[in-house]
Amino acid sequence: MLTMKDIVREGHPALRQVAEEVLLPPSDEDKETLRQMLEFLKNSQDPEIAEQYELRSGVGLAAPQLGINKRMFAVHVTDDKDNLYSYGLFNPKITRHSVETTHLEGGEGCLSVDRDIPGDVPRYKRITLEGTTLENEKVRLRLRELPAIVFQHELDHLNGIMFYDRIEDYAPETD
Numbered sequence: 001m002l003t004m005k006d007i008v009r010e011g012h013p014a015l016r017q018v019a020e021e022v023l024l025p026p027s028d029e030d031k032e033t034l035r036q037m038l039e040f041l042k043n044s045q046d047p048e049i050a051e052q053y054e055l056r057s058g059v060g061l062a063a064p065q066l067g068i069n070k071r072m073f074a075v076h077v078t079d080d081k082d083n084l085y086s087y088g089l090f091n092p093k094i095t096r097h098s099v100e101t102t103h104l105e106g107g108e109g110c111l112s113v114d115r116d117i118p119g120d121v122p123r124y125k126r127i128t129l130e131g132t133t134l135e136n137e138k139v140r141l142r143l144r145e146l147p148a149i150v151f152q153h154e155l156d157h158l159n160g161i162m163f164y165d166r167i168e169d170y171a172p173e174t175d
């Protein structure tokens with residue numbers, strides 16, 4: 001099972017690369033990796049497992065955070081209407097988005113960032129995102145609120161972007 005030691009931190013080059021498209025249909029290896037990423041998120045949100053394995057709670061995880069330069073990420077998040085969005089996606093991309101932006105109250109965090117960085121992170125309020133699932137099916141998701149924010153945070157990781165890059169007048173650390 002994946003634990004925090006498998007997650008690379010700021011300064012690791014993988015976090016600043018543009019990840020490569022995954023060849024479809026996904027290989028058994030890529031599917032297993034993505035399944036493990038989704039499992040990590042579920043484990044991290046289970047108080048007993050998280051405490052036992054010292055997992056930081058996460059609602060998303062992108063392959064570059066494991067040092068894997070591939071365009072795939074997992075999301076396991078519930079919205080304010082208690083709808084669960086649980087996906088492992090290959091080659092996700094935003095195909096439509098609102099002009100309107102929003103931000104997560106209290107700012108964002110990242111499993112690859114061991115420090116609190118305050119500040120609003122602007123995100124599109126609504127997005128349409130397409131990708132390929134673990135079952136090798138194309139999916140089109142229309143997202144808003146917290147799920148939309150999380151998917152945008154994960155997509156940024158596939159493009160070497162960290163959430164604090166988007167905070168206005170944030171003094172960039174050399175990482």
Ligand SMILES: OCN(O)CCCc1ccccc1
Pocket residue numbers: 058059060061062065104107108109110111112149150153154157
């Ligand atoms: O890349 C995922 N990750 O570092 C875990 C945190 C995910 C996340 C946290 C706040 C807002 C959006 C996404």
Ligand code: NI
Pocket residue numbers: 109110111112153157
């Ligand atoms: Ni992150």
